[in-house]
Amino acid sequence: MSIEDRIRTLEEIEAVRRVLAAVGATCDAPYDGAAFAGHFTEDGVMDLMEMGVYTGRAAIQEFIDGMRARVPFTMHYWDGYAIDVDGAEATATWYGFETPNLNGTAHLGGLTHDATLKKIEGCWMVTRLGQQLHFMTPYDKGWVRQRVTDQTA
């Protein structure tokens, strides 16, 4: 691989990391559904498993904007990224720790995430975002006593 290609790979890894950080920030309260969905391709998919699958920017934006009513506060601590870039395509996995207010109660959330991205007109766009929920527990209980609180109610 030429030195130019090696530098490009490192730059693209950093660029993908920046895009994913921006995705995380826009689903923190007070939520910016348009900005969040704007990081996806037109036919992008957000697969939240037990919380549903949302296809296309409009559906993704509607879900994120709807979070304001369901989850008045949360922060997404995202880190531990493993990013692979192959030309104009990339894959990523990372860890998430969340601090939402669900049903008026402080919660702690432990998740892992994965994504596929494509570089389109110079911008990395998410084609699929997935999440695996390991716990979403009331702060006063912990994941052994109550592993998951329903976030869709």
Add this chain to the structure above:
Amino acid sequence: MADLEERVQRLEAIEGIRRLKIRYAQLCDANYDPPGLTALFTEDAVWDGGDLGRYEGHDQIRGFWEGASKSFTFALHYMIGHTIDVDPPFTSGTGHWYIWEPATVNGRAVFLGATYDDVYQKVGGEWRFKQVNANLHFFTPYEDGWVKTPMMPMD
């Protein structure tokens, strides 16, 4: 300033070591996958956790993970706040990491807070752990917190 080749090698080494540590976290979270984790260490590596024990070489290190896989039935290893140092010829390096770990240990929810001081070595083109020092700062039952019970017994 170093030449372009050296600067690129430094960045590639840092990224390679970062991936090694995240792979370590992922395998720990996959019920401490003993063979998978052991393969991330050099043959003569040391994993030193202070009160958690010191394990040298593949056999001892694999035994440690086998024990962990029985008592830790759930864990998420959040590896954060790292610094990685490498120097030419980029076949070894050192790293410092923070870890925040919610886990279930023998049926109890716990929080573990620690830092790592690692030594890395490149073997056959792949980065491996030569030494892992895990510095445990708290290991507390979820219900107690680190002021009331900073260190609970492991068993």
